[in-house]
Amino acid sequence: MTQIIGIGLLTLETCSRKFMDVIWVLVIVFFLFALLLWLPIRVEVDTTQEVYMVSWQGVLSFWGKPEEEKWGWHLRVLGWPVSLKSEDNKPKGIQHQNKKEKPTHSKRSSFSFRQAKALLQYGWEAIQVKRLYINWDTGDFVLNAWLYPLFRQLSAGKRQLCINFKGEQDITIRLQTRLGLLALAAMRVFINSKTK
DSSP states (O other): OHHHHHHHHHHHHHHHHHHHHHHHHHHHHHHHHHHHHHSEEEEEEETTTTEEEEEETTTEEEEEEEOSSSEEEEEEETTEEEOOOOGGGSOOOOOOOOOOOOOOOOOOOSOOHHHHHHHHHHHHHHOEEEEEEEEEOOSOHHHHHHHHHHHHHHOBTTEEEEEOSSSOOEEEEEEEEEHHHHHHHHHHHHHHHHHO
16 A cells, blocks of 8 residues: 555656656746847948948847958858858859749738738837938038038937038948837737727
8 A cells, every 4th residue: 555655656756847847948938939039139231330230139140241342241140150152153053944934813912001001100119220320412512501400400319410511421220129029010910900
């Protein structure tokens, strides 16, 4: 009798350990998923320093840098650089002519103009403009003179708009969002379209 009770307690203890292991794995997966939704996604375009980058902090970075006669593209995944080969270096194979295909009738999309407009509106609300700097010369002296007070009036805080008469044309844009905010914007569009 005592052996049966001992075996029952042993199996109960083993089951509770396995259950706790499963709970810990689920907690870790949930934490990683929440972290990915919370990490910022940044887009940066800076013509003065020639920086053109999209990055998901700590996860992925993709940037281009103008080099002689072509662009150099770079990728970093989880901190490790990944080699990107240029298409110019690949040998060109024999090109076959495609046979004419019959046009297929496309099905009508279930994504309406109203949904696209709402997605753009909610998506724009999810994006923060960290910096906007425009230093522009239109090339027309009179137009520059007319735009100078307007740009001066519109400049405030993170938004700096300048007109110059030197021929300089520089733009710096830094945007930031989070994947969770973009997902919420998409869910709002989906939910609003189903309720109407």
